[in-house]
Amino acid sequence: MDNNKPDRRVRKTKAILRKTLTKLLMEKDLKDISVLELTDAADINRGTFYLHYKDIYDLFEQIEQETLEDFLNIIVRYKQLDSPVWTAVMLDLFKYISANADIFIAVLNTKESNFLTDVIEISRPKTKQEWHKLFSTGKEEYYEYYYDFFTFGCIALVRSWFMKGMPESCEQMAELIEKLMLSCISGLK
Amino acid sequence: MDNNKPDRRVRKTKAILRKTLTKLLMEKDLKDISVLELTDAADINRGTFYLHYKDIYDLFEQIEQETLEDFLNIIVRYKQLDSPVWTAVMLDLFKYISANADIFIAVLNTKESNFLTDVIEISRPKTKQEWHKLFSTGKEEYYEYYYDFFTFGCIALVRSWFMKGMPESCEQMAELIEKLMLSCISGLK
DNA sequence: ACCAGAAATCAACTGCATGTCTATTATCTG
DNA sequence: CAGATAATAGACATGCAGTTGATTTCTGGT
Structure with a gap:
């Protein structure tokens, strides 16, 4: 039997x-956490870590x-639809974020993180394509800049929301982002 | 004589x-550079580093x-004027960046860097103030979000421009940013 | 329930960078 | 030039990183 599921241990x-690592990351930066410190806190043998x-x-x-991967799965679910509704995707993403707050605190606060830039690069081609459909008359040579501007802006928004303790609802945030995207994109015309 | 200027050595x-560090940072990340490696490359005694x-x-x-500090000095120069011209400030900043390209490559690529977030936080109060003047009817509770969105967007823009090898002129970039700010701010109304 | 295989533990060891210190040499400032 | 200060060379203790081998514990399949 090809049991590809790993051992329970x-x-x-x-x-x-x-x-344990996500917990430690709330207190200090990744670079200041040693393997020993982690395994001690986790009560795991150091050798086991390796x-x-x-x-x-x-x-x-x-x-x-x-x-x-979780993140991309949410996006992919919508990409299969004929006319993906931006706000709905954003809403799902915001819900996922707030449901996994502990991980995101760690990821967003950790300087060494590549998560955000990864999300950006992965969604770049699709988004460019979408924008192109919407604004076929735009200056194509500036697409990259608009994309970078917008996506980083979104990230900052999420981070900011997060750090404030998520006072606004997921719905409000999704709306806000849609609004910003429209006004940002309108510059392309 | 109280000579506060440090010794030539x-x-x-x-x-x-x-x-030497900025040079090394073009190849690898800060966390992967040891003191020994740095001082060897710099041909400086390791003890001297400490x-x-x-x-x-x-x-x-x-x-x-x-x-x-250099950056802030440029901004401050304009803040003293009655009506600071956004594009002019941006232009000066872009010029400073392109003149100090080596440092900025290092700073923008180094994950551990605090530079960008520092710039953002330092200019936040003034910018909020300016925006408030322009759009007194806006929803104040969303100012923070708009600010974060815009500033991070700008950073992404600069980084992107930089990584492409700065094909656009400083003037073009300053214009582009002004345009984006206006369309972004218009959402506040 | 048992067994074979795999994972976790423990202890030990090497290697390497860190940070500190001292004696000595080189360089600067006035 | 002379006193002060910085840089160097070399050595040292320390601590973490990674790896290894022997031993114990646990797990999945029969």
Whole structure:
């Protein structure tokens, strides 16, 4: 029987390490966390850590990667529709973020994180395509700039919302972003 | 005589270390550069490094700090005028950036950098004030979000421009940013 | 319930960068 | 030139990183 599911012990160990790292990341930056500190806090043998990860950055990247995949799955779900509704996608994303707040606090606060830039680069081609449909008369040579401007702006928005303790609802945030996108895109015309 | 200017030897050593670090940062990330590697490349005794800096992050932060001060000086120059011209400030900043390209490549690529967020937080109060003057009817509770969106967007723009090898002129970039600010701000109304 | 395989633990070891210190040499400032 | 100060060379203790081998514990399949 091809049981591709990993051993329960492995799942447990990895889960504990991931959880412990996100907890530690609330207090200090990744660069200041040693493997020993992590495994002590997780009550896991230090050697066991190296059974699964190259170093502490490797572990962090795997956490990022997992979150990224969840994120992309949400987006993909909508991409299959004929006319993806922007606000609906954003709403789902905001819901996912608030449901996984602990991970996102860690990811958004960790300087070494690649999560945000990864999201940006992955969604770039599709988004450019969408924008192109909407504004076929635009200056194409500036598309990249508008895209970078907009996406980083969104990230900042989310981060800011997050750090304030998410006072606005997911719906409000999704609306706000849609509004900003429209006014930003209108510059392309 | 209270000569507060540091010894020539100190100035030389610090300059070499700063220069060498920015050079190394073009190849690899800060976290992967050891003191030994730096001092070897700089042909400086390792002990000498510790005479001036706590660790390699300390050195990097001092480089950031210096650049930040230059940056703020440019902005301050305009803030004293009655009606600061946005495009003119941006133009000067773009010129400063392109003149100090080597440092900015290092700063923009270094994940541990605080430079950008520092610039943002320092200019936040003034900018909010300016925007308030322009759009007194806006929804004040959303100002923070608009500000974060806009400033991070600008940063992304600059980074993108930079990474492409600065194909557009400083003038074009300053114009582009002004345009984006206007369409972004118009959402506040 | 049992067994074979795999994972976790423990202890030990090497290697490397860090940070500190001292004695010595080189350089600067007035 | 002379006193002060910075830079160097070399050595040292320390701590974490990674790896290894022997041992114990747990797990999934039969």
